[in-house]
Amino acid sequence: MSIEIFDGIFRYGAMTLLLLICVFLLRSHRSIWPGRLGASAALCTAAYLGCTVAEQDWVILLLLPACIANSVFVWMFGLSLLKERFRPGWPHWGLMVLILTTGLWRKFFADADQMIPVVLEWAHQFIIMGMALHLLWVAWSGRANDLIEARRRFRLYFIAFTPVTMIAIAVIDLWLTPDVAPYFLMALQSFSIWVFAMVILLQAVQLVPEVLFFPAVVLEKNLPNVVSAVDQIAARDLATLNAWIEARDGFFETGLTIRNLGDTIGIPEHRLRRLINSEIGFRNFNDFLNHHRIEEAQKRLLDPTLARLPILTIAMDLGYGSIGPFNRAFLERAGQTPSRFRLQMPPGSS
Known part of the structure; x- marks a missing residue:
């Protein structure tokens, strides 16, 4: 089989798969961000494959904007997962605007005899490599707090493939244009995207449904106290965890990890992950901590006896290393900043 035929099989095969993914996600998951971004990334990647051989x-001209935006949509899709x-x-x-601007400028407006196209090309590809490295960092740094075992494994596949492929494609585009690139590199690129x-299509059709496209569970405040009757071990573990939550003993420790928590309350880490995810409903350990810490922060912010206590002190007492993560977690949970929330305190309470 010639390399041209090999490239054609996987290039057009990948384009077909990507269009199927786009249709599937728009039909089944368009109401959530992973579905929207996944559909956009699939469509733009298909456009990229078509644009490089058109x-x-x-x-x-028709495919170019989607082709240029491809890397940003893949990056945002990865972040949403x-x-x-x-x-x-x-x-x-x-x-996205920066990538589109540099890409379109170097294509249509820059004089080929000037240095501007070269500088724009290098800047464009280095931004793409930066996004790929950012995805690597997010996937690796968040693996310990992920409570879904299938998604933890998926992170390793994601780390091993997606950012590396993005960097490889950026390097190929930087040093070799389609006119001069060895055909085997073009074929390798097509095969990688295929x-x-x-992989994404197999995940999307729900072979592993909890990995992709399912929104995080939003819990009522009293849900962690609901006792499961699954079996004696799970019930005992849940009772132990609930007792620790009620006691608040060590709950506000800075840098608390699920392994530390398991050692503290005597539950193996793998059982504790499954317990917090399947019995309580959290998909991420930090989300579990923030749920309770922000609940406690709201009580303290409305406590008249603590009216003069700085918000930074409250954040540090609740286990946040700085004010930034506390503000972001509070805004996400309460829908407003801590200082604005504190204004709800009755007049004269301070």
Whole structure:
């Protein structure tokens, strides 16, 4: 089999898989961010594969914006899979505008005889490599707090493949244009994207449903006290965990990890992960901690006897190493900043 045929099989095979993923996600998961971003990433990646081999100018012009935006959508899709309650904000869309601007400028407006196209090309590809490295860091740093075993394994696959592929494609695009690139590199690129599309498609059709596309569970405040009747071991573990939550003994320790907690209350780490996830409903250990810590913060912020206590002191007492993570967690849980929440204290209480 010639390398051209090999490339064609996997290039158009990957494009077909990516379009199927796009349709599936829009049909079944368009109401949540992983579904929307996954569909966008799939469509833009298919456009990238088509754009790199298109010969007609009108086809290239049609596909180019999606082709350029591809890396940002893949990055945001990865973040939506790896971070609880991820919502794209102005930094993400700002980076999208920057990538589109540099990509379109170097294509249509920069004079090929000047240094500007070269500088823009290098800046463009280094931004892509930076996004890939950021995905690596997020996937690796969050693995310990992930309570879903299948998703913890998926993180390793994700670390091993997606960012590495993004960096490899950026390097190929930086040093070799499609006109001069060895065809085996183009074929390898097509094969890599085909493998990625196949993995995502298998996950998307719910072979491992808890890994992708399921929103985090939103709990009422009293749910952690609901006793499970699954079996005696689970019931005993749940009672032990609930007693520790009620006692607040060590709950506000800075840097608390699930392993430390397991050692403290005498429950093996693997059982504790399953307990917090399946019996209480949290998908991430930090989310579990923040749920209770922010609940306690709300009580302290409305306590008249603590009216003069600085918010930073409350944050530090509750186990936050600085005010930034506390403010973000509070805003996510309460829908407003701690200082604004404190204004709800009745007049004259201070």
